[in-house]
């Protein structure tokens with residue numbers, strides 16, 4: 001029987017966000033008003049320092065938190081900004097211009113350093129940032145004529161807004177506060193925009209992000225560029241505020257780690273965590289330094305160490321993480337059972353099969369001496385469902401990897417029909433996604449820390465770049481996949497059945513023309529298998545072509561127009577499901593004699 005429930009949009013996002021917004025507004029107002037009301041020079045200094053560190057840490061968090069690329073040499077961008085501002089100021093150029101010049105140099109440096117690292121996995125980026133921090137420090141020492149070398153640089157005392165240098169403290173607070181707001185604004189905009197979702201998705205599961213059409217290197221480069229530019233601009237202002245800079249102080253590893261520490265303590269990857277970290281820690285250390293003077297040299301390191309230890313022990317996701325867990329629990333008061341998968345209305349009569357949409361010819365893949373696929377060729381037509389079956393280790397997933405760009409074949413070609421009516425030979429996962437090929441993974445790849453809604457949105461962004469449109473599509477897809485009760489729950493909390501649905505939901509939200517499903521029925525109950533079959537059939541009726549690797553023979557038999565049987569990397573049979581299951585070679589290699597006698 002068909003279920004044709006209509007989609008009713010779920011309620012808006014939980015209202016617990018309001019107290020959070022209120023708390024944020026209070027902190028921001030206090031940061032400006034307290035020093036103005038108290039009027040004390042030291043209090044001004046403490047609050048200006050909070051703003052500078054909050055801005056720097058917020059900028060760091062774009063790459064270290066959102067993108068998950070640990071930068072331990074971020075002070076190099078700060079130093080570039082500081083030196084650019086000061087050198088240009090001493091040449092008579094206003095730091096307001098110098099700040100943009102520094103930002104431009106920092107962006108170029110960040111891209112040059114990051115590009116090779118982002119193409120690799122592992123700790124290369126963290127190591128490269130430390131190495132280049134040292135390179136910049138040595139350069140600053142070496143080019144004495146320009147930088148003053150180890151003696152450092154002093155600004156020429158030119159006062160006023162044009163030169164960013166003031167006798168009074170209030171204008172400096174206005175600039176520091178304004179720049180912090182700019183950093184927060186940029187961080188907020190990135191996180192709330194498609195780029196933010198893409199960054200977090202890439203951080204969580206790079207393969208799944210690539211399958212959703214995310215150009216992972218590109219989005220990380222955008223993040224590091226934005227972060228470097230903001231850090232450099234902060235560096236220019238801080239240099240003007242301090243009036244003196246030297247290589248050891250600005251290109252400093254300790255300073256870099258300090259910037260990262262505020263984000264770690266406040267809540268790495270959250271928008272306001274770094275602000276919270278700076279608000280809590282800077283006053284502690286500055287007041288201690290102010291009270292103890294020279295005796296307290298290095299005290300800030302001790303304070304940060306103790307706080308970091310406490311946070312790691314009791315709040316592994318930082319202070320914001322602990323707070324959001326509390327609010328998430330309130331939001332996740334959801335039923336414990338999954339909703340049913342809801343199929344779309346089926347067409348009265350099945351549309352006829354269309355043109356060839358994928359042609360696979362002579363695919364070869366070997367790992368060293370192990371030949372995993374040998375001369376695999378097949379075609380797929382529009383609106384067709386092709387079942388791919390075979391024993392474990394036959395090479396089915398390897399074929400999927402090659403027909404979605406995740407693995408380069410050693411021989412053979414994969415051609416996909418484009419909307420322009422021509423066959424193309426895509427190479428990368430992004431190319432395949434662009435041609436409308438969407439895939440799921442046999443081992444589910446959720447973006448664990450994102451909510452169910454956000455996970456599906458990552459797929460939906462491919463055709464709907466605007467957040468509200470993508471959210472709408474995600475909700476509709478979640479409803480259809482029976483995931484609506486969990487919209488605001490983190491994906492990490494789903495059962496394996498739920499994760500399988502999420503995997504399909506994410507790819508469905510991309511609205512693919514060719515859908516590659518890798519064992520999506522494994523681990524779901526009989527009723528849901530039946531519903532999932534209905535769902536696949538209704539998707540097929542819309543003209544989408546499907547290749548399904550499946551061990552659940554009930555699904556293979558009722559879904560497939562054609563079945564290909566792979567054994568030891570070779571196609572041993574191909575044809576209608578009822579013919580293939582009678583093939584003695586298939587019975588011998590995969591199904592076993594019991595299957596022939598079973599009722600199916």
Ligand SMILES: Nc1ncnc2c1ncn2[C@@H]1O[C@H](COP(=O)(O)OP(=O)(O)OP(=O)(O)O)[C@@H](O)[C@H]1O
Nearest residue numbers: 367370372390391392393394395396397398399442
């Ligand atoms: N990256 C790799 N390096 C070396 N061997 C690999 C690699 N990937 C797959 N293999 C090997 O290739 C063979 C085919 O693996 P594949 O995962 O494609 O099989 P499958 O048919 O999908 O199996 P299953 O049904 O168990 O998922 C296996 O022997 C596997 O160990």
